[in-house]
Amino acid sequence: xxxxxxxxxxxxxxxxxxxxxxxxxxxxxxxxxxxxxxxxxxxxxxxxxxxxxxxxxxxxxxxxxxxxxxxxxxxxxxxxxxxxxxxxxxxxxxxxxxxxxxxxxxxxxxxxxxxxxxxxxxxxxxxxxxxxxxxxxxxxxxxxxxxxxxxxxxxxxxxxxxxxxxxxxxxxxxxxxxxxxxxxxxxxxxxxxxxxxxxxxxxxxxxxxxxxxxxxxxxxxxxxxxxxxxxxxxxxxxxxxxxxxxxxxxxxxxxxxxxxxxxxxxxxxxxxxxxxxxxxxxxxxxxxxxxxxxxxxxxxxxxxxxxxxxxxxxxxxxxxxxxxxxxxxxxxxxxxxxxxxxxxxxxxxxxxxxxxxxxxxxxxxxxxxxxxxxxxxxxxxxxxxxxxxxxxxxxxxxxxxxxxxxxxxxxxxxxxxxxxxxxxxxxx
Amino acid sequence: xxxxxxxxxxxxxxxxxxxxxxxxxxxxxxxxxxxxxxxxxxxxxxxxxxxxxxxxxxxxxxxxxxxxxxxxxxxxxxxxxxxxxxxxxxxxxxxxxxxxxxxxxxxxxxxxxxxxxxxxxxxxxxxxxxxxxxxxxxxxxxxxxxxxxxxxxxxxxxxxxxxxxxxxxxxxxxxxxxxxxxxxxxxxxxxxxxxxxxxxxxxxxxxxxxxxxxxxxxxxxxxxxxxxxxxxxxxxxxxxxxxxxxxxxxxxxxxxxxxxxxxxxxxxxxxxxxxxxxxxxxxxxxxxxxxxxxxxxxxxxxxxxxxxxxxxxxxxxxxxxxxxxxxxxxxxxxxxxxxxxxxxxxxxxxxxxxxxxxxxxxxxxxxxxxxxxxxxxxxxxxxxxxxxxxxxxxxxxxxxxxxxxxxxxxxxxxxxxxxxxxxxxxxx
Numbered sequence: 007x008x009x010x011x012x013x014x015x016x017x018x019x020x021x022x023x024x025x026x027x028x029x030x031x032x033x034x035x036x037x038x039x040x041x042x043x044x045x046x047x048x049x050x051x052x053x054x055x056x057x058x059x060x061x062x063x064x065x066x067x068x069x070x071x072x073x074x075x076x077x078x079x080x081x082x083x084x085x086x087x088x089x090x091x092x093x094x095x096x097x098x099x100x101x102x103x104x105x106x107x108x109x110x111x112x113x114x115x116x117x118x119x120x121x122x123x124x125x126x127x128x129x130x131x132x133x134x135x136x137x138x139x140x141x142x143x144x145x146x147x148x149x150x151x152x153x154x155x156x157x158x159x160x161x162x163x164x165x166x167x168x169x170x171x172x173x174x175x176x177x178x179x180x181x182x183x184x185x186x187x188x189x190x191x192x193x194x195x196x197x198x199x200x201x202x203x204x205x206x207x208x209x210x211x212x213x214x215x216x217x218x219x220x221x222x223x224x225x226x227x228x229x230x231x232x233x234x235x236x237x238x239x240x241x242x243x244x245x246x247x248x249x250x251x252x253x254x255x256x257x258x259x260x261x262x263x264x265x266x267x268x269x270x271x272x273x274x275x276x277x278x279x280x281x282x283x284x285x286x287x288x289x290x291x292x293x294x295x296x297x298x299x300x301x302x303x304x305x306x307x308x309x310x311x312x313x314x315x316x317x318x319x320x321x322x323x324x325x326x327x328x329x330x331x332x333x334x335x336x337x338x339x340x341x342x343x344x345x346x347x348x349x350x351x352x353x354x355x356x357x358x359x360x361x362x363x364x365x366x367x368x369x370x371x372x373x374x375x376x377x378x379x380x381x382x383x384x385x386x387x388x389x390x391x392x393x394x395x396x397x398x399x400x401x402x403x404x405x406x407x408x409x410x411x412x413x414x415x416x417x418x419x420x421x422x423x424x425x426x427x428x429x430x431x432x433x434x
Numbered sequence: 435x436x437x438x439x440x441x442x443x444x445x446x447x448x449x450x451x452x453x454x455x456x457x458x459x460x461x462x463x464x465x466x467x468x469x470x471x472x473x474x475x476x477x478x479x480x481x482x483x484x485x486x487x488x489x490x491x492x493x494x495x496x497x498x499x500x501x502x503x504x505x506x507x508x509x510x511x512x513x514x515x516x517x518x519x520x521x522x523x524x525x526x527x528x529x530x531x532x533x534x535x536x537x538x539x540x541x542x543x544x545x546x547x548x549x550x551x552x553x554x555x556x557x558x559x560x561x562x563x564x565x566x567x568x569x570x571x572x573x574x575x576x577x578x579x580x581x582x583x584x585x586x587x588x589x590x591x592x593x594x595x596x597x598x599x600x601x602x603x604x605x606x607x608x609x610x611x612x613x614x615x616x617x618x619x620x621x622x623x624x625x626x627x628x629x630x631x632x633x634x635x636x637x638x639x640x641x642x643x644x645x646x647x648x649x650x651x652x653x654x655x656x657x658x659x660x661x662x663x664x665x666x667x668x669x670x671x672x673x674x675x676x677x678x679x680x681x682x683x684x685x686x687x688x689x690x691x692x693x694x695x696x697x698x699x700x701x702x703x704x705x706x707x708x709x710x711x712x713x714x715x716x717x718x719x720x721x722x723x724x725x726x727x728x729x730x731x732x733x734x735x736x737x738x739x740x741x742x743x744x745x746x747x748x749x750x751x752x753x754x755x756x757x758x759x760x761x762x763x764x765x766x767x768x769x770x771x772x773x774x775x776x777x778x779x780x781x782x783x784x785x786x787x788x789x790x791x792x793x794x795x796x797x798x799x800x801x802x803x804x805x806x807x808x809x810x811x812x813x814x815x816x817x818x819x820x821x822x823x824x825x826x827x828x829x830x831x832x833x834x835x836x837x838x839x840x841x842x843x844x845x846x847x848x849x850x851x852x853x854x855x856x857x858x859x860x861x862x
């Protein structure tokens with residue numbers, strides 16, 4: 007009887023794995039290009055790490071927990087996100103690490119959610135963060151890394167947009183309408199859900215928080231006002247985005263508030279701009295107090311995270327997902343199994359010379375072997391046959407041109423290094 | 435208050451992460467060289483997947499379990515090993531996947547064990563497997579991949595040895611002494627522990643299993659006999675290891691039995707051969723029935739797995755662990771923060787040209803910035819200063835030779851591409 011995979015997970019068969027590797031290698035390459043260093047933390051953390059600042063929904067509803075084994079059981083959590091681990095690690099070595107800290111990571115994370123299009127319970131997530139910079143240079147740099155990655159993945163201007171807001175800006179609106187400071191977190195939470203709610207639901211929720219109709223109307227008016235004039239952090243940020251040459255990928259949008267508790271200033275979300283399906287692809291922001299909350303001294307931070315799932319769908323929708331076939335260089339075939347020993351020696355010498363070499367180890371005919379060679383993407387098949395072997399030669403078949411040539415076994419690697427499709431063709 | 439990491443885990447700060455990446459990139463490169471494809475599965479599996487064939491100790495004592503959330507709770511396990519996931523995935527698509535299946539993976543796994551030297555509760559483990567090959571070509575190829583990886587990691591012949599046995603061989607010994615077939619699994623388990631037990635403990639355990647003293651003595655004699663003459667699977671395997679040129683890295687050893695239930699024929703362990711600390715570094719073997727047990731049709735398999743923890747220690751002990759410093763190409767420094775906007779534009783153009791470029795975003799003096807540049811491993815610092823900027827120039831400082839040169843901003847990337855240490859030196 008078969009056993010199913012756990013709901014909400016993915017099996018990465020080699021074709022899917024090639025996509026995942028391409029995706030995260032692109033993230034890795036761009037991160038290094040901007041001077042970022044890779045880190046990783048454990049897959050399990052004490053639940054307390056998230057309980058402090060990630061917010062109720064994430065901790066109580068979405069986090070997978072278990073009790074540790076042993077004499078002194080503790081409540082462990084499967085990491086639902088990476089930022090608390092980052093802040094914990096930084097806090098533990100805060101003095102010795104050179105600032106600013108530019109780090110990235112590609113963790114596997116879990117959240118208990120209804121599996122749906124673009125959302126799984128298990129996901130691999132790219133995280134990039136900069137800590138130790140008070141100025142908006144940090145926020146702009148993180149967004150520049152993000153734009154560069156999305157461009158290298160094949161997405162262009164107009165296909166996605168980065169919607170930017172600032173929690174302090176939103177709080178000035180709350181102050182303007184005379185809302186009590188005690189409801190600020192609730193107001194942020196409502197704004198974070200504004201586009202998932204019907205307008206009357208949103209208003210009803212605000213009234214329930216104790217706001218008067220007049221206040222609700224005033225807030226709505228301000229939330230639809232797309233000018234941040236006079237709010238310096240946003241003015242500075244957009245100026246820096248101009249300097250980075252990425253302002254056209256971004257826009258101010260006071261509907262963005264983000265759900266996590268720990269965000270402080272700038273918050274942003276990347277949105278898919280396809281006509282059928284506008285949706286958030288990624289999000290991030292500033293968390294200037296998180297390192298302090300996790301036992302360090304003040305160290306401002308800003309970061310963003312995105313997973314492969316939803317961006318893969320964006321690329322597929324636009325027919326931009328790359329075709330990534332398997333790629334070996336050489337396939338070593340044999341007319342008969344008695345030549346296996348010599349095939350092993352030849353395959354090993356080709357690997358020693360750096361060729362990605364697969365060899366046949368089944369008792370099947372040459373036809374099947376050559377089909378396997380083609381399926382592997384090999385350029386050449388080396389065919390061992392008794393007569394040629396007796397003369398110290400092997401057949402080299404170019405699988406693209408179908409040309410075949412007998413080549414002395416000694417110097418085979420050199421021959422293959424010096425020849426490409428066309429020259430082998432010519433010699434024949 | 436600080437929050438500790440979970441016991442038995444590691445935080446991979448960037449220096450540790452560089453080692454981990456180097457280690458597993460070496461595994462990945464060699465796997466591709468042998469024509470293997472990468473795959474991955476979920477971090478959580480149904481506990482049942484392991485309960486069937488991994489063996490009691492692993493499942494009951496070492497596996498982390500949790501109950502899934504939602505209406506239909508199931509018992510989930512954090513993967514303690516990768517082979518059952520591999521067999522499950524293969525069984526699910528057995529018809530459509532071309533055979534032989536050559537796959538590798540680098541999963542994160544967990545086992546509840548006392549943390550000790552070379553052993554953590556959380557570990558990253560390289561797995562390489564071949565399925566669909568009845569002959570010992572598969573076993574030999576897996577060992578050839580292993581030897582190549584260990585050599586590329588810097589270990590040499592004599593520093594490690596692959597001890598090879600065969601469960602069917604051991605069973606012929608059990609038959610020879612007239613042991614009942616019902617105790618064969620227990621006998622294998624005792625042999626797996628033979629080197630951890632005192633001789634009298636081992637004998638007592640066998641007597642407890644119902645063997646007579648005569649039988650115990652006879653078995654001990656055979657277990658100390660290092661000849662496999664007449665046992666064809668071992669004869670064939672060692673012949674193939676000769677053909678692969680790796681026989682000198684291996685030896686027959688009937689003390690090797692392996693602990694997991696699912697192994698069938700060949701079993702092997704890699705042992706550290708340092709004088710102070712002989713210990714198993716990795717293990718694997720054949721599992722010809724596992725795919726069947728997990729719902730597929732018969733598909734023989736063989737594989738090996740090893741983690742970075744213990745091999746890192748082997749390299750450190752031998753002073754062979756590579757020094758892997760941080761490596762950026764260029765650092766963009768500024769005399770004063772007002773030049774930040776122009777610095778951004780220059781940094782972006784250098785990244786566009788492919789240089790790994792870090793830029794200063796703090797309000798600190800040039801000295802501190804140049805120290806950061808050196809710490810990042812940069813070859814060049816680009817220094818923006820008001821006078822030079824007014825002339826459309828920046829200073830290029832070669833951080834290795836300490837030479838400095840004013841270079842026009844336009845064409846800076848071209849200049850840096852064409853110059854290396856020595857030529858910049860000469861021009862100055």
